[in-house]
Amino acid sequence: MLLALALSSVCFFFVGHAQQPSGNASFPALFAFGDSILDTGNNNFLLSASKCNFFPYGRNFPGGIPTGRFGNGRVFSDIITDGLGIKTLLPAFRDPNLSNDELPTGVCFASGGSGFDRTTYGFQNVIGVPDQVNDFQNYVGRLNNAVGSEEANAIISNAVFLISSGNNDIAISFPQRGLLYGGIGGYSDQLVTWTNDFIKSLYNMGARKFAVMGTLPLGCLPAQAAFLRSCSVPVNLLADTFNQKLSANLDNLGTTFPGAKFAYVDMYSSLLGVINNPLASGFIDTTDGCVLMPIPCLDANTFVFWDYAHPTEKSYLTIAPPLVEELKEKLA
Template identity: 65%
Template sequence: MKSAMFSKVLLFGFLSNCMFYVVSAQQTYGNSTVSALFAFGDSILDTGNNNLLLTLTKVNFFPYGRDFIGGRATGRFGNGRVFSDMIAEGLGLKNLLPAYRDPSLSSNDLPTGVCFASGGSGLDVMTARIQGVIWVSDQVKDFQNYVTKLNNVVGSQEKTNEIISNAVYLISAGNNDIAITYFMMPIRKLQYTLPAYTDLLVTWTRDLIKSLYDMGARKFAVMGTLPLGCLPGARNMVGNLMKICEIFSNQAAEMFNRKLSAELSNLGTTFPGAKFMYIDMYNPLLGLINNPQASGFIDVADGCCCTPTSVIPCLDASRYVFWDVAHPSEKSYKMITPKIIEDIREQLA
């Protein structure tokens, strides 16, 4: 009798362990074939890679992170979680996408993805250099180092290749190139017309994709720029007393986005076996700006914090479309991500 009871206990324990691993696998891969998420580009995705850089472009201090878990300033450019975190969660991977350069990064986080993006960065090397942040090409070098570490963690090149080829590569670049390098640095305007410069940005995007493709990447989700002229920083320019959207920056953003979308639709023939999708960030965010009441927002022109008009942070960031001069609030990201996650699952998973 005791022997039979003991056998039942062992069998129950074995089945429980089996169920644990099945549930864990489901939590890791969700309902898709996406193995991991890797983020490249700028502050829309950065989760803390700038914290240890000698740059002013970092936000690892209060009030940033005010609405994050534990109220911690992690280096995310917002009041809480950012876009890359929400995409990782929506794909069933994890709630937070860790920064690759975070000294406390756990080996357990490597197989399901990390963030290489750097706030202030862009496709143009000048964009990164003038701020002392990580240029996208250097982010690819970080990814190369990551692959070596991943191989050591998972124990085989075959498993590493499987993770790399089934991951989604999320890219956000072009915002700073247009808003800062082109419109604020005279040298680029002297060198290129706006059409020529946006052509260059698309070419550099293709170069970035090729670098990742050559390392095994196959699923690309590439984001267009925000409506740059409607950011609080652009609205609050000297002389803009009405705080209306700045038309030239928006026109430049639209021009780049059109070209980027068209380029991505044709890349399948250039990179066999790869999938590409364009993520429209411009129109969903503009929708929140043009119809704020529908989503419970009360202010679309000012940031909740850290602007000349918001020296003292607002009490409730969820009532603001923007957190600071250039970054959406956590709630804004929450409003626009569900449809994007659905599209990623349909087109890439």
């Protein structure tokens, strides 16, 4: 059932133009962890086939260049960083040309194709979400050298830690390993446990503001919907089961991690709302990927999806404003 999603993982869930970092009083920085929804180019520097640093990716990015972002323009991590008033583009930490000037306002550690389950990321040679903590630890050392430990601690404790959870694990690993955990109920419980362990690792390093994303409506991705011409209800049920458990878990983490704040980022309902009422936002096609047409679409702004698994930049821009406002309310 999810085989099509697994086969599309090469581009499933580099670095932008130079900009003047700004930050703001409430959120001086943003750090992104997870998969290709957030990856801004880390995979470019890996010996992996899970890359999208080629045309027509980046067609609508400033300059029209393929940067390694999994879409036609900016990705969700860029847009949330911009919406919070920090900076317009979030650079990839693995970029060897990353400037020290970028460090105080945040970087991206996410890796396309990644997940919490080693089965998800092991065969692709991408950076597993648990292993992204190691990159963050290296970042902290570099930040300390750049601004001093006192300022570095202040940045980290006030920064937003944006985490994408579950997309590739459910799409790739659940069909292979789900029965070992007793089905989607047991597997989603394990994903929540892995997410908590990851949060604990970051918390122990000073993180206090967590924005944790649920999965997209996986049954509506073109890998599924293009064949059915509509969303796959069973696949969406798998995603929704996990999302509900993740959201409920975050509501109770305040006592586990004193002083921390948590916000659930509802990617599922937000994007599903656009798919169910596309004309309200100017979309025409909700089931095909722009670059999957016999001739790539001329206007990606009329497509909800860019390829088999990734929304277009306009889709992210459409769903982001209320999500940004919720983050400001819950994490400030």
